[in-house]
Amino acid sequence: MTVTLPSVSEKHRVRLQPLELPERLLLGPGPSNAHPAVLEAISRPPIGHLDPKFLELMTEVQGLLRYIWQTDNRLTIPVSGTGSAAMEATIANSVEPGDVVLVGVMGYFGNRLVDMAGRYGADVRTIHKPWGDVFSLAELRQALEEHRPQILALVHAETSTGAEQPLAGVGDLCREFDCLLLIDTVTSLGAVPTLLDEWGVDLAYSCSQKGLSCPPGVSPFTMGPRAEEKLARRKGKVANWYLDMSLLNQYWGSDRVYHHTAPVNMNFGIREALRLIADEGIETVWKRHRDNAEYLWAGLEDLGLTCHVPVENRLPTLTTVRIPEGVDGKAVSRQLLDEHGIEMGGGLGELAGKVWRIGLMGYNSRRENVDRLLSILADVLPRS
Amino acid sequence: MTVTLPSVSEKHRVRLQPLELPERLLLGPGPSNAHPAVLEAISRPPIGHLDPKFLELMTEVQGLLRYIWQTDNRLTIPVSGTGSAAMEATIANSVEPGDVVLVGVMGYFGNRLVDMAGRYGADVRTIHKPWGDVFSLAELRQALEEHRPQILALVHAETSTGAEQPLAGVGDLCREFDCLLLIDTVTSLGAVPTLLDEWGVDLAYSCSQKGLSCPPGVSPFTMGPRAEEKLARRKGKVANWYLDMSLLNQYWGSDRVYHHTAPVNMNFGIREALRLIADEGIETVWKRHRDNAEYLWAGLEDLGLTCHVPVENRLPTLTTVRIPEGVDGKAVSRQLLDEHGIEMGGGLGELAGKVWRIGLMGYNSRRENVDRLLSILADVLPRS
CATH class of the missing domain: 3.40.640.10 (Type I PLP-dependent aspartate aminotransferase-like (Major domain))
Structure with a gap:
């Protein structure tokens, strides 16, 4: 049986290279890095x-x-x-x-x-x-x-x-x-x-x-x-x-x-x-998230930054940090992404432009990630 | 700040080994093997x-x-x-x-x-x-x-x-x-x-x-x-x-x-x-699917099997084959899966128990897969 195949438009045929992706440490509101x-x-x-x-x-x-x-x-x-x-x-x-x-x-x-x-x-x-x-x-x-x-x-x-x-x-x-x-x-x-x-x-x-x-x-x-x-x-x-x-x-x-x-x-x-x-045990996982979050909060405070949520209601997974007066929040996020491969989230809705959102979730909730972020923020932010 | 973590029920804690999966050639209605x-x-x-x-x-x-x-x-x-x-x-x-x-x-x-x-x-x-x-x-x-x-x-x-x-x-x-x-x-x-x-x-x-x-x-x-x-x-x-x-x-x-x-x-x-x-070109892809389907149909005919759909309306991607009288369709599918790692589909709805569904789609639409399936079917099916 001979079937005639139709002629094809090449208009949308894009020639692409195999997928290349940048390396990212995802410390925003998610996705977070996978294990x-x-x-x-x-x-x-x-x-x-x-x-x-x-x-x-x-x-x-x-x-x-x-x-x-x-x-x-x-x-x-x-x-x-x-x-x-x-x-x-x-x-x-x-x-x-x-x-x-x-x-x-x-x-x-x-x-x-x-x-x-x-x-x-x-x-x-x-x-x-x-x-x-x-x-x-x-x-x-x-x-x-x-x-x-x-x-x-x-x-x-x-x-x-x-x-x-x-x-x-x-x-x-x-x-x-x-x-x-x-x-x-x-x-x-x-x-x-x-x-x-x-x-x-x-x-x-x-x-x-x-x-x-x-x-x-x-x-x-x-x-x-x-x-x-x-x-x-x-x-x-x-x-x-x-x-x-x-x-x-x-x-x-x-x-x-x-x-x-x-x-x-x-x-x-x-x-x-x-x-x-x-394998890790859910209570150990919970404790790890809380410990690393508290370590982050202390470090942010040392940098003169303020968390948006009072400590008693603060999520260990996601910290909203107030953008200091006079700082261009978007420019800082862009610098972190472009120069350091770190994604940090911006504010959403009512908090747009007012806070950064820092996630420490799952595989990413590790002390070394907090250290890396804090040391970069110390360099990037103007000294108060 | 000290937070007391709650006590945890271990009732649903399952201890599992790392994921182990069987190797499958997926020649059913989908999923098909990925590239x-x-x-x-x-x-x-x-x-x-x-x-x-x-x-x-x-x-x-x-x-x-x-x-x-x-x-x-x-x-x-x-x-x-x-x-x-x-x-x-x-x-x-x-x-x-x-x-x-x-x-x-x-x-x-x-x-x-x-x-x-x-x-x-x-x-x-x-x-x-x-x-x-x-x-x-x-x-x-x-x-x-x-x-x-x-x-x-x-x-x-x-x-x-x-x-x-x-x-x-x-x-x-x-x-x-x-x-x-x-x-x-x-x-x-x-x-x-x-x-x-x-x-x-x-x-x-x-x-x-x-x-x-x-x-x-x-x-x-x-x-x-x-x-x-x-x-x-x-x-x-x-x-x-x-x-x-x-x-x-x-x-x-x-x-x-x-x-x-x-x-x-x-x-x-x-x-x-x-x-x-x-990269392959969509018209080449279409032709490959048609060629391999026609090769399959000829092979099935050689085995004495009948396709359910007349050739003029037959999909190159999915072929429904009538289960011969006296053959236990489910048993054949199970044998293919268990002994040869090949998945073939059963009938759905009105065709349940009446046909097998053989898919040749995407990466799986290759002559060698047709040969492998046909030679196993020749062994497994009773000679007519």
């Missing part, structure tokens, strides 16, 4: 998403996520996308049109939750705190009294401000008001204590490229029994096919029914990333 | 998603996708998820509640389009063909006359049946009826001619793990000017935050505004995958 063993794992030849060996790996990943999140939740899986996809998965699977969703906004990612919940038909209510601040239990109680929501959504680790929202007692409060507790642990999982079951969290999400030392591309998601019940009771289909947990549950649960082709290599990566954390 | 240069690229240390070098890479990927799809569409990007996410992106960004969406169902993935479109509030109409068959231009005209849809959705390469839907003339028809043409090229992009602009396609999606020889995890998406106009005109927000092209366009367009953290390493991979195809 070399994780990079090695994602470079393995793929196997099928229904291969017996891959099904075994899925079980391992689920178990290790439960350990690191400290939860017994059955439905704990890596979503096939980046952190925002896992965020949307918690919303899509819990919100029914007309539900009152109360969002605690204390930074950029709270606002994202507001936007997402609205798209799923929620009656969204908000409470606000200045960027860098957190909510007290009394303030949350008052807001629950007033709004009587079906879901309370809070950001545990606000990546835009570097503040950590305390969560002890919040789950009890939500049970008292018969509402689900949904939290963002994008910048805390695998680095800062996340005691999901002890706190009474019903839905949570995270990412792979921060505390887990894996490149971005698969993102932890978990939902507990109360959230599963709400999903089972809902009248209409989840308004998102790709992230529908009633379908995904058939693949990640015992049935192993095909839903979509899992990003197998990224799953190789997260499996190794989680294994390394379990 | 070694692609695997090397995705193992590079990540850089930031707003790093100047990454922004440059984004432009390269967009250009190469336009070449391989043969389109000038400005909004051509890799979606941060697997093929089903890109599929949902075409639906989410084109369907407004109440729109009539006409889906041509000739296999499993047509049904998936029906499910997805319904979730976005479409008034879904369907036309059907037996699995393995395709629609004629006359049949499509008649259905457009009857249903007057806003969108016609067709599967160019039906992965569940191995049939290729001819598309020449369909875009003209859609313009005549003032409707958008949306097509699935998951099993055709980078392997079978996809002449998007010549055919008048308005929206298309694909995946990375088949014709492109990259692992799954980033997925080509494109929308043309007519689809962009509909998006700009829509009253409500796109009912999906992660896949909202009006937001993604600000990151992938010239503004480079942060939306979500791109899966940077998977983008390294697809950049290399597309570069390799552009």
